[in-house]
Amino acid sequence: MKRLHLAWLALWLLSPWSFSAPADEPVRRLPVREYRDKMKAGWIGQIIGVSWGAPTEGRFQTIMPLEKMPPFSEDLVNGAFGQDDLYVEMTFLRSMEQYGFDVSIRQAGIDFANSRYPLWCANAAGRSNLRNAIAPPDSSHPEFHNCAGAIDYQIESDFAGLIAPGMPQIVIGLGEKFGRLMNYGDGMYAGQFMGAMYAEAFFETDPMHLIEAGLRAIPERSMYAEMVRDMVRWRRENPDQWEKTWALAEKKYNQDRNYNISALDVKREGAWVLMGLLYGNGDLDQTMIISTRCGFDSDCNPSSSGGVLFTSRGLSRLPDRYYKRLDEKSVFSHTAYSFPALVSVCEKLARQAMTKAGARIERDAQGEEVFVIPVCAPRPSAFEDLKKPGPVAASRYSPEEMAKITAGLKFEVQEFAPGWKLENCGRDMDPGLKDRWGGKTKVFVTHPLDRTTGCAFTRTVEIPAGKQTALRLEVGRHPKGDWLLVVRADGRELLRKPVDKTTAQNGWLTAEVDLSPLAGKPAKLELVNQPTGWSYEAGYWATIAIAER
Incomplete structure (x- = not known):
């Protein structure tokens, strides 16, 4: 296994980043002023797309009627400061800013593990693996989680193209580093x-040419590449009827389980991104509207199609209704970046990317800086099959590295309920400590491990003799769910009470258990979030207290 890991690492180090450009190679010239203009537009496009589509997210698994499309507002530009489509990829920018462009994949994993924002699907699974010492590349391997082909890196890979104009090999290498934290195979190729496409958008405006550039950067044998070719062919066959193409894509990449093989499968969602680019005819609004109306993850997809198309235009060529109300002082949630700071760090990293790609910076006749970028054909990552994944690398974090990871459930449990531990907590419904939930502050969310195994707070306590001692709990439920509160001491049941719309009418239930009979010897307490079905089974804990009277 150790040899496998070393071989994988050597291949990664040599392949994605290496350049062998001859001295007389063709080059592209990009004035730095134009780079800034288009890079800014790329971020604005992401912001507008995700903000516009956000009210529709997850509501439609069919084509959304046009009348359900939210109206455009000039305030949309300030609607994404709390969106994971933006702040997750800023974690990657921060790693490179702090540790350099060549930050190791292991350090990138530590930084991602230390993030404290809510995550879902592949992001949540990958981060959980990292926090449990499963280092990259194994953190994304299908052996360790079941949504390695999900949408996650696709929606947070925009940064890679925005700091690597005209440099697809840099983009591929960044995917091998940051996309590898949570996604595998098609999940990583999508990003x-x-x-x-973003990298090409600094030089090209035709969506078909942008798609061709994206296709050259991923393995030809991949299912994602097959999806892209399908979408281009269906566009040719149905030039004026995107709804027909939607039906073909939905049948193959949603209904067919040979293709839809992961939760939030990235091939389906990628098809809706392309739908906007292929049928929007270069119109900024229509591109995002079509991607949104395709349904499913209908905020992430217009963010991607909008971001690419806006980049190709540049901020100076956009109608000012998209950006004139931008709040340049607010900071994106969970990051160190306001919009101006984001632009600044992207340019800083783009200059570092130039060095890696063998590019240079010249000055034109007016003294303006110009990026001079070699034209090099990209070499895609090695092919991986999600259905038949390759061997694991046996990559684990050392105790010294684990000491650098200071975020995760075990830390949040100690903040919420010192002395207690958490056992059998599932990943659904974003477990962990929340600042606010259901009108209360500092609420801890748990979720059963599976349909029969409850999640439990556990603690061994010694109850003093001669005193009245009670366990006091305040627990809540999701508005659409219910669960069973079970309290045990040394395996003996002390309380069993449903937490449902009858017992917790305002969302919360208070329970008290007399612990006095346990006095005189240690006892292991278990407070269990036991499932009653498998729908919104999360437990919400506002108070766990042992009090003497």
Whole structure:
């Protein structure tokens, strides 16, 4: 296994980043002023797309009627400061800013593990693996989680193209580093495809040419590449009827389980991004509207199609209704970046990318800086099959590295309920400590491990003799769910009470258990969030207290 890991690492180090450009190679010239203009537009496009589509997210698994499309507002530009489509990829920018462009994949994993924002699907699974010492590349391997082909890196790969104009090999390498934290195979290729479209958008405006550039950056044998070719072919066959193409894509990439093989499968969602680019005819609004109306993850997809198309235009060529109300002082949630700070760090990293790609910076006749970028054909990552994944790398974090990871459930449990531990907590419904929930502050969310195994707070306590001692709990439920509160001491049941719309009418239930009979010897307490079905089974804990009277 150790040899496998070393071989994988050597291949990664040599392949994605290496350049062998001859001295007389063709180059592209990009004035730095134009780079800034288009890079800013790329971020604005992401922001507008995700903000516009946000009210529709997850509501439609069919084509959304046009009348359900939210109206455009000039305030949309300030609607994404709390969106994971933006702040997750800023974690990657921060890693490179702090540790350099060549930050190791292991350090990138530590930084991602230390993030404290809510996550879902592949992001949540990958971060959980990292926090449990499963280092990259194994953190994204299908052996360790079941949504490695999900949408996650696709929606957070925009940064890669925005700091690598005209440099698809850099984009591929960034995918091997940051996309590898949570995604595998098609899940990672999707992000490399998106990033390569962004990188090309600094020089090209035709959506078909942008798609071709993305396709060159991923393995030809991949299912994601097959999806891209399908979408281009269906567009040719149905030039004026995107709804027909939607039906073909939905049948193959949603209904067919040979293709839809992961939760939030990235091939389906990628098809809706392309739908906007292929049928929007270069119109900024229509591109995002079509991607949104395709349904499913209908905020992430217009964010991607909008971001790519806006980049190709540049901020100075956009109608000012998209950006004139931008709040340049607010900071994106969970980051160190306001919009101006984001722009600044992107330019800083783009200059570092130039060095890696063998590019240079010259000055034109007016003394303005110009990026001079070699034209190099990209070499895609090695092919991986989600259905038949390759061997694991046996990559684990050392105790010294684990000491650098200071975020996760075990830390949040100690903040919420010192002395207690958490056992059998599932990943659904974003477990962990929340600042506010249901009108209360500092609420801890748990979720059963599976349909029969409850999640439990556990603690061994010694109850003093001669005193009245009670366990006091305040627990809540999701508005659409219910669960069973079970309290045990040394395996003996002390309380069993449903937490449902009858017992917790305002969302909360208070329970008290007399612990006095346990006096005189240690006892292991278990407070269990036991499932009653498998729908919104999360437990919400506002108070766990042992009090003497």
